[in-house]
Amino acid sequence: MTAASAPPMIRVAGVDKFFGPLHVLKNVQLEVPKGQVVVVLGPSGSGKSTLCRTINRLEPIDSGVIEVDGQPLPAEGKELARLRADVGMVFQSFNLFAHKTIVDNVMLAPQKVRKTPAAEARKTAMELLERVGIANQADKFPAQLSGGQQQRAAIARALAMKPKVMLFDEPTSALDPEMVQEVLDVMTGLAKDGMTMLVVTHEMGFARKAADRVIFMSDGEVVEDSTPEEFFSAPKSNRAKDFLGKILTH
């Protein structure tokens, strides 16, 4: 295949992480090729959010290697900032800048990090807000928007940096049920457009529909790594069977 020479977009190799005595990531191995959508499932406390946050070094790791687009994560500093600019991240709690309007939220990083002129940054920001369906909210402050609208704004803010890869850390877990779909629709659209995505979520529907691959984590380990069809119809491990049993019965 052609991908043999190209490095994977994300490579996680032999990663261990401790929170004090708690071993939260145990020798984790994971490769995400360019253009693939990987959904990470698992019970709470399984380390999936931590894994997601280690990839742009919001959580430093204790041992192992993490590479983004063939480049190992540098230590804290200007170089790490440059790498983070290429890795979009969407948080469970949105984390929009509370003192800035929606359009200013989207414009800030392109202007400060990429040195994009204001007019151009605004134009791109408005196009992105249009794409996620909240262009009419551009001049409001985050607190004036619904949770679903805030999360879509946060996705637009991440996309404004033209990232090579997008990380989603439980993007719909803090949303009211009726707002989950609007966010998932935006994410499905992104997946269709060929964005490389690592999505930590509890949304099984999204995993079935949009994922190329499902990773199942439990107790800090990657237990299964398969296609959605395989995982949902014929999980191999008992832990995955147990997990799916709890979720799919109600």
Place this chain on the structure above:
Amino acid sequence: MSVLTNNLELFLRLFGQTLQLFAISAVLSLVLGTLLAALRVSPVPVFRGIGATYVTVLRNTPLTLVFVFFLFAYPLLEILRIEPYTAAVVALTLYTAAFVCEVVRSGINTVPVGQAEASRALGLTFTQMLGNVVLPQALRSVVPPMTSTMIALLKNTTVASGFAVPQAGSIRDALSEQGDNVLFGLIWVAIGFVVLVMPLTYVQQVFEKRWSVAR
């Protein structure tokens, strides 16, 4: 009343000196204090150590001793000669900056950690994050305690009286030399300070109101 009207020129001139001492030291200590706060929340341990040491030393030293150092001890070092007035500004600035630093730092701590994480995830550097995201939000909660710090600075300028730097605190000396009624003189000085502090309280209200709507 006659104490005031007979010495109006003296009162105005020395209160003018107080205002000048206050204004210069206020601006300088706000700048220095904010820089110190940036050091104290920096990811570099050495910077955090410098900031913490500064605050510990200056905040725990009586202001009078800081004055004594810059007016009497520092000249003996023969590094750079400074006028008593400049020495007073330096003493007030360095002392007040320690308090400003802690007020700003407490403001920074009120900003949810997610705001900093989102900034870092977008590729902003530490300075960009502080300047564009964290400090603007920290300012809101900082206004009332910062006003108190500035009021304390305004009143602390009178410490300069003991060091031959003329300002409102020296009015008593001048009056007693002339044989005027010192008690009434001091009452007028006190009223003068109340009048000077009132605009600061007003400024506090304006900022609190303005920054509370913008969210």
